[in-house]
Amino acid sequence: MDLVEKIKAGDVRSTARLISMVERREPEAVAVIKEIYSQCGKAHIIGITGPPGVGKSCLVSALVGSFRKMGKSVGVLAVDPSSPFSGGALLGDRARMIDLTGDRDVFIRSLASRGAHGGLSSAVNDAADIMDVSGKDIVLIETVGVGQGEIEIARLAHTVILALMPGYGDTLQAMKAGIMEIADIMVVNKSDKPGADQTVAELSSVQNYKCDVEGDHWKVPIVKTQALSKEGVDELAQETVNHYDYYKQRSAIGIKNRERRTTQFLDILTLQIRTEFLETLKNDHSLQKWVKMIGDLELDPYTASEQVVEMIRKSR
Amino acid sequence: MEEKTIRVLMAKIGLDGHDRGALIIVQALKEAGMEVIYTGLKNVPETVAEIALQEDVDVIGISILSGAHLVVVPILMDELKKSDAEDIPVVLGGVLHPDDIPKLKEMGIKEVFPAGSPVENAVECIKKLGMAGDKGMIK
Numbered sequence A: 001m002d003l004v005e006k007i008k009a010g011d012v013r014s015t016a017r018l019i020s021m022v023e024r025r026e027p028e029a030v031a032v033i034k035e036i037y038s039q040c041g042k043a044h045i046i047g048i049t050g051p052p053g054v055g056k057s058c059l060v061s062a063l064v065g066s067f068r069k070m071g072k073s074v075g076v077l078a079v080d081p082s083s084p085f086s087g088g089a090l091l092g093d094r095a096r097m098i099d100l101t102g103d104r105d106v107f108i109r110s111l112a113s114r115g116a117h118g119g120l121s122s123a124v125n126d127a128a129d130i131m132d133v134s135g136k137d138i139v140l141i142e143t144v145g146v147g148q149g150e151i152e153i154a155r156l157a158h159t160v161i162l163a164l165m166p167g168y169g170d171t172l173q174a175m176k177a178g179i180m181e182i183a184d185i186m187v188v189n190k191s192d193k194p195g196a197d198q199t200v201a202e203l204s205s206v207q208n209y210k211c212d213v214e215g216d217h218w219k220v221p222i223v224k225t226q227a228l229s230k231e232g233v234d235e236l237a238q239e240t241v242n243h244y245d246y247y248k249q250r251s252a253i254g255i256k257n258r259e260r261r262t263t264q265f266l267d268i269l270t271l272q273i274r275t276e277f278l279e280t281l282k283n284d285h286s287l288q289k290w291v292k293m294i295g296d297l298e299l300d301p302y303t304a305s306e307q308v309v310e311m312i313r314k315s316r
Numbered sequence B: 001m002e003e004k005t006i007r008v009l010m011a012k013i014g015l016d017g018h019d020r021g022a023l024i025i026v027q028a029l030k031e032a033g034m035e036v037i038y039t040g041l042k043n044v045p046e047t048v049a050e051i052a053l054q055e056d057v058d059v060i061g062i063s064i065l066s067g068a069h070l071v072v073v074p075i076l077m078d079e080l081k082k083s084d085a086e087d088i089p090v091v092l093g094g095v096l097h098p099d100d101i102p103k104l105k106e107m108g109i110k111e112v113f114p115a116g117s118p119v120e121n122a123v124e125c126i127k128k129l130g131m132a133g134d135k136g137m138i139k
Ligand SMILES: Nc1nc2c(ncn2[C@@H]2O[C@H](COP(=O)(O)OP(=O)(O)OP(=O)(O)O)[C@@H](O)[C@H]2O)c(=O)[nH]1
Pocket: A050, A051, A052, A053, A054, A055, A056, A057, A058, A059, A093, A096, A144, A145, A189, A190, A191, A192, A193, A225, A226, A227, A228, A229
């Protein structure tokens, strides 16, 4: 059986290895992505983001349980940060998902953010496609905390869940990070803790409508959950289905997919152009001249950059 | 294309509820630039094999403090074999009698680190095993 067939047949080891290889951007793996690309688009991709420790991994674990009850197979991509110092990482999300082992219709993969230019979103995109083609009905992506990079990851999902917990700071933090605007569903987890209703009230006061579909809007629901006891989690799962159906009924899933693929394409193109241009510059001795002039304050970096672009343009 | 990053699964098997030793190793591996999948307490051999496969790890490290290693290891090795993954090297740490070391190696454990072994030794060994493994497409 060739690799693509094996992946479609749900062979765990081949699928897992292919994900490692796309993480390293190996040409062999890129070739497989090219081959499977046209078969993507069957899975419902759900992103879950929120501040560290809010209970994202526990929510993912409980959500997978709810989806399994609906008879859906699930792939999970759980991202944890890499150390900027050693490059190593402690991937601990999975420790919260131990209940899910032993089910062949659940595939969990931990990814380290590895932190290079758009590298993570590229790997997550490919890994999501691989899970999609391997036949998973749902792909759940857990991002690292809240921040700009996380928004990029969340953008590849059809449905974005923002998880918060009782306490004022988080709401404000989420607003500052600009993550409120991309949430399709908001969750107040740890609602067993005091202040949950207040947080819900706070969120409802800033609650938004998403207007991706022309002349229509999606009202962002706020769901209270307790990930450990699973209270509210079935309801959350149902809301994600409702959200997906909302787009499907309006034949608007294409809008979401096109957004994702445009971003992905621009990321890939940017990376390729950067690699190509920097290669040209490295082989060009005149670059040294610019660097020296900038360092000696004889030329400002803006003018230098314009000159370099002009030079490349002419050389074509 | 990026260079290989070694991925290690650290699993504690058994019902005794503490994992200080395992966590010290986890931290040391991370500082040595490896990606460590940590699965918490209370794993059983069947889940360890499943996780190792899904995570495509280069090395499996297991920690057993309960003294049940001679029972647990054959089950784990069997599970790996069933999944066609017996090529993933397994190292073991924990409380054990020195007499058991040759028996464990016989069962297929690559290296044993009895409680009190220097952390650096384990890190060095795991790194070496991780580098040696094949990272190409599964044929
Ligand atoms: N009281 C309470 N604790 C919870 C609940 N959900 C999760 N926790 C606890 O919150 C802690 C963090 O949970 P995780 O699921 O690891 O949180 P996370 O958001 O994935 O954390 P990072 O991945 O590190 O950002 C754990 O100790 C959980 O036991 C809940 O509903 N109520």
